[in-house]
Amino acid sequence: MLSISPKSQNMRRTKEEAEQTRNAILEAAVDVFTEKGVARATLEQIAKAANVTRGAVYWHFKNKTDIFVALHDELHRPFIQDLVDGLENTGDDPLQSLKSYCIELVTRLEDDLYLRRVLSLFLLKCDYTGSLQVCQERTIDARREKSEVLSKFFEKAQSKGTLSADLDPKTLTLALNCFMRGIAMEYLENADTMSIREEAPKLFSVFFRKWN
Amino acid sequence: MLSISPKSQNMRRTKEEAEQTRNAILEAAVDVFTEKGVARATLEQIAKAANVTRGAVYWHFKNKTDIFVALHDELHRPFIQDLVDGLENTGDDPLQSLKSYCIELVTRLEDDLYLRRVLSLFLLKCDYTGSLQVCQERTIDARREKSEVLSKFFEKAQSKGTLSADLDPKTLTLALNCFMRGIAMEYLENADTMSIREEAPKLFSVFFRKWN
DNA sequence: TTTAAAATACATTCATGTATGTATGTTGTC
DNA sequence: GACAACATACATACATGAATGTATTTTAAA
Structure with a gap:
């Protein structure tokens, strides 16, 4: 403050x-x-x-909505953009680095109290009906871009042979999105009783199990 | 009406x-x-x-909160209990029947408009700060019970040899919970552009891939 | 002097809760 | 079985507070 x-x-x-x-x-x-x-x-x-x-x-x-929109633009949209950027640099093993990045990302929720508060605000403490609806609409592009980057990522991994060819990149993208979101919400709701630092590696090991 | x-x-x-x-x-x-x-x-x-x-x-x-609580008790809590019951009957291949059940469950969201509306209400159209907080607290038991049933389920599958012993039941439970929740939210937000009937089998095939 | 960055004062709206009215169902009594 | 006494299931009217938005004023920076 x-x-x-x-x-x-x-x-x-x-x-x-x-x-x-x-x-x-x-x-x-x-x-x-x-x-x-x-x-x-x-x-x-x-x-x-x-x-x-x-x-x-x-x-x-102008009013409360205006404040919320400003916050959303300053904090949530850049956050999604961060996800995109964090995926740009591909290491030697794309899948492994993706997994590490996912783990690091959710672990950040435990370390960064401010990030946790902000994300909890946008995921838990508001509903996007009515005047806040514009916020969702404005992030659609960022979300779509994120999904496209992820898909490209999986395709690259496939061409490198580190990802089984019978897995559909689009499906993997959607699956990972859902999984991440679910983890985030679950943790934000139970941040007091749950240690993401412990759970995240196990969770993503299950998720990325034998994809190669 | x-x-x-x-x-x-x-x-x-x-x-x-x-x-x-x-x-x-x-x-x-x-x-x-x-x-x-x-x-x-x-x-x-x-x-x-x-x-x-x-x-x-x-x-x-009594007031608006009272209405919401009544709805929550009548609709959301029984829904979670339904999940528990639906998992009780174990087929010959527990893992396969679990997967089928998950698919059927989310597909129901596409078929049952009323269920979709109700779930969308409790997951998207409200925040549980303030007077609505009691609702969460009241469902904690049901959620915990659901998780325990799931864990038992995985343990049973392991004892039957259809689930690799190196996978931790607790972690699988948490992972599946997060995954389901993420899918539900993603679909409820995009019910107009997304076909769960098509996606669900692919999503859960990815998720349950090579667990045996 | 003008104007930006506020504080203050005021009017209005709006939802809530409550008090009251009222017509009818329900029930015990004879 | 009729009828009084009471309870129920609302509708209506009203009082209140709370939040909002705007108009006005204040102070100092430019």
């Missing part, structure tokens, strides 16, 4: 300071959203958590 | 008729919840969809 520089109240900020309160509002929004859920979160609560008034919030954002 | 018998308004109903309007309210709630999302759904909308007034709703239920 960014704390605003302690000027006397109602003092006009410089450009950088303004940008700073904007960020403070966004960070506060993550907190309030994850605690109360997006729907029950109120702008007053967000403002208070950011040490400002609703006036500041309305100065920077 | 159950239609109430066309009596003139404000006429007292018999016990059975009252039970009927209670059901009408619940069915209407499913509709409104899935369309608007649980949070944005209003009791007025539910009442209107059930052809009653809010008075009737408040007669049968």
Whole structure:
């Protein structure tokens, strides 16, 4: 939580300071959203958590949806893009490096509390009916791109002979997507009782078992 | 949508008729919840969809949460219990029958529109922060039981020699849970463009590949 | 001086919960 | 079996609070 520089109240900020309160509002929004859920979160609560008034919030954002969209664009979409990038560099054994990457990815959920909170927000603490629907639609491209990269990945592995030719890349892609998503949700729901660092290697060993 | 018998308004109903309007309210709630999302759904909308007034709703239920809990108890918890029961009968080849059961289960999502709507409601159209949290907690037992049955299932398969002994039943259970959940969510989100009847056999063939 | 970055004040909407009305079903009593 | 007494199953009306959006004001930066 960014704390605003302690000027006397109602003092006009410089450009950088303004940008700073904007960020403070966004960070506060993550907190309030994850605690109360997006729907029950109120702008007053967000403002208070950011040490400002609703006036500041309305100065920077149109409404609650606008805040959520901003967060989604800043955090969730880049996250999916990260997945894409992380798959670009192919090692000698594509399948093995893919497996390692998957493990590292979900393990990051255990290490990076902020990532966990953010992802939990977008996967668990909101529903995308109504005004939040646009967020899904906007990430469709990123998701599709991710799937295509994955498919190419499997095809490459097949051409290298490290992946059995009778496995359909499209199906493998869908399967891995579902599996990852399920793991993420399961962990985010039970982060207190579950150790992903222990489970992830075992889980993906089962999943990638004898694919070659 | 159950239609109430066309009596003139404000006429007292018999016990059975009252039970009927209670059901009408619940069915209407499913509709409104899935369309608007649980949070944005209003009791007025539910009442209107059930052809009653809010008075009737408040007669049968304490508030919106009460309605949701009733639905959850009537529909989601039994569904998990169904999973448990469906796994009890072990065929000659446990692993093969498990695979068939999984396929049949997700295929049911495509055939049974109502099931799809209901499951979509509980997996997609609500978040369990706040007052809805009790629902999760109440299903914990059912989920744990389901996992235990699955584990026993794998152990049995191992003792019969149809499942490799080096696979950990606990891990397989968790993996399958995650996989199923991911598939369900992926399909529910894209029910219009995705054919589960085609994908499910391929997906589970990948998942259960060479486990023996 | 003008304008950006807020705070403050105000109006409005909207959903909720509750209180009340009311017509009818139900039940015990004779 | 009739009838009073009561309970039930709602509809209607109302009070309230809470969140929202906007209009206005304040302060200092540019």
